Amino acid sequence: MRRRLSRKLGAVARAARLRAGLTQADVAERLGMATEVYGRLERGLMLPSVLSLWRLCVTLRIPADHLLGFASKKSPPWVLTPPRERDEPQVRRLIRAVRRLKASQLRTLRLMVAALQREA
Numbered sequence: 001m002r003r004r005l006s007r008k009l010g011a012v013a014r015a016a017r018l019r020a021g022l023t024q025a026d027v028a029e030r031l032g033m034a035t036e037v038y039g040r041l042e043r044g045l046m047l048p049s050v051l052s053l054w055r056l057c058v059t060l061r062i063p064a065d066h067l068l069g070f071a072s073k074k075s076p077p078w079v080l081t082p083p084r085e086r087d088e089p090q091v092r093r094l095i096r097a098v099r100r101l102k103a104s105q106l107r108t109l110r111l112m113v114a115a116l117q118r119e120a
Contacts, residue, residue: 007044008069014042016060016067026092030059 017027028038031052040046041056048056057064101109 006047009067010042010044012067016062020060023089027059031055
């Protein structure tokens, strides 16, 4: 039963992630977990904690009953609100890389960006 549930949840999560145009790294970052751990979740090798399940529902904009394989008559309001505009995958990767920089590296990057903007 547990294995079947984890496979169902993983398949639904993967389909919702692809519909949302997100990578596994994007979802993992928003959930606060390692990309490898999220990959195991999608492959049906593990079940998330209750808190991670809630975060997954919010991130993928899908009700928990859908993730768990239950049918629902009406979706909650937060599912129906349109998601904000998504950045290109390259921009998301750049943002993740910038978040890991030290203060001195950020100053250098800011100077480089300013120089590039003057050239454009």
